[in-house]
Amino acid sequence: MPRPIEALIHTEALAHNLRVARAHAPDAKVWAVVKANAYGHGIERAYAGLAGADGFALLDLAEAERIRALGWRAPVLLLEGCFEPRDLELCSRLDLWHTVHHEAQIDWLAAHKTSRPMRVFLKLNSGMNRLGFRPAAFRAAWQRLSGLTQVDDIVLMTHFASADADGGIADALATFERATEGLPGDRSLANSAATLRAAALDPALRGDWVRPGIEVYGSSPDHPLHDAAHWGLQPAMTLRAQLIALQDLQPGDAVGYGAAFRAEASMRIGVVACGYADGYPRVAPTGTPVLVDGVRTRIVGRVSMDMITVDLTPVPGARLGSEVTLWGQGPGGSRLPIDEVAASAGTLGYELMCALAPRVPTRVV
Numbered sequence: 001m002p003r004p005i006e007a008l009i010h011t012e013a014l015a016h017n018l019r020v021a022r023a024h025a026p027d028a029k030v031w032a033v034v035k036a037n038a039y040g041h042g043i044e045r046a047y048a049g050l051a052g053a054d055g056f057a058l059l060d061l062a063e064a065e066r067i068r069a070l071g072w073r074a075p076v077l078l079l080e081g082c083f084e085p086r087d088l089e090l091c092s093r094l095d096l097w098h099t100v101h102h103e104a105q106i107d108w109l110a111a112h113k114t115s116r117p118m119r120v121f122l123k124l125n126s127g128m129n130r131l132g133f134r135p136a137a138f139r140a141a142w143q144r145l146s147g148l149t150q151v152d153d154i155v156l157m158t159h160f161a162s163a164d165a166d167g168g169i170a171d172a173l174a175t176f177e178r179a180t181e182g183l184p185g186d187r188s189l190a191n192s193a194a195t196l197r198a199a200a201l202d203p204a205l206r207g208d209w210v211r212p213g214i215e216v217y218g219s220s221p222d223h224p225l226h227d228a229a230h231w232g233l234q235p236a237m238t239l240r241a242q243l244i245a246l247q248d249l250q251p252g253d254a255v256g257y258g259a260a261f262r263a264e265a266s267m268r269i270g271v272v273a274c275g276y277a278d279g280y281p282r283v284a285p286t287g288t289p290v291l292v293d294g295v296r297t298r299i300v301g302r303v304s305m306d307m308i309t310v311d312l313t314p315v316p317g318a319r320l321g322s323e324v325t326l327w328g329q330g331p332g333g334s335r336l337p338i339d340e341v342a343a344s345a346g347t348l349g350y351e352l353m354c355a356l357a358p359r360v361p362t363r364v365v
């Protein structure tokens, strides 16, 4: 038998979460953000669940080709735009919309030979200082773009640095509104956090296009302020494995590399066929939550490459082959939010999803 570990991609959960995103921005069109191979879920695997989106947003040209190869005819947006002039040829051939966030990208467009004018997303740097034109340079960039025969439509766009924090949007939104005042064209502002947290309060945020990523995968963009259940989101990825050994420990017995955990009393532990080479975070400490047969318990000792050890005290019936849920949906309707595991490991659900290792067999359900 193959090593007993697998990941499940839940098509219905993706479709449900996409509906949640839409419900928060009912008049907007929805980009499902599928960068980083659909946040680790796999573009091809997530496709059925997300096919209700109005478009797919990503940033790798090879991923854009994969979306088109699936038969997707509707919009595809490159969130980082072109990296070199000849990327525009692919944009023309695959009919990709692309972000323009610096002057050289406008130069490349001006030199691009095409009979079909393109749609571009002109990006404002509203304070994050990664991509985009500063407010003072934004109008000139818009003027230049709108004078090109290669361009037929300009969407005005920005990205929030702190949409997941209270009060993190107001300044950036004001900057955007000042910089774009009077300019024609659709607007695109909100990521998951802004869509869920603020679009209801300030409809200006919804704009014409929202760009939810993490929420469609069922992780809360503002955990631990709010968890996924609060937002009505369902886990779209389950990582599960089985117990491949059990050990009865005596007081003082150590577990795993570095003897990082020692039993204080007699206890039984289980050994799980999942380790950091599967994408489970090595830094997850003793106490990180895990489900065994749907019962919540904790990992103990250090995560190793291929194995994790778990406390079986709350699960006396556990045996060889017991199902272990590392995150996602467990047996009998049980759930372990990826955000809780991530928080215990000092990171975000985003990173854990994206780190799911290629060696884990993955099924779409």
Ligand SMILES: *Cc1c(COP(=O)(O)O)cnc(C)c1O
Binding pocket: 033, 035, 079, 159, 190, 191, 192, 193, 211, 212, 213, 214, 215, 221
């Ligand atoms: C990744 C990304 C998003 C989606 O962000 P989430 O926090 O996952 O919703 C939206 N817009 C841009 C420009 C992005 O790069």
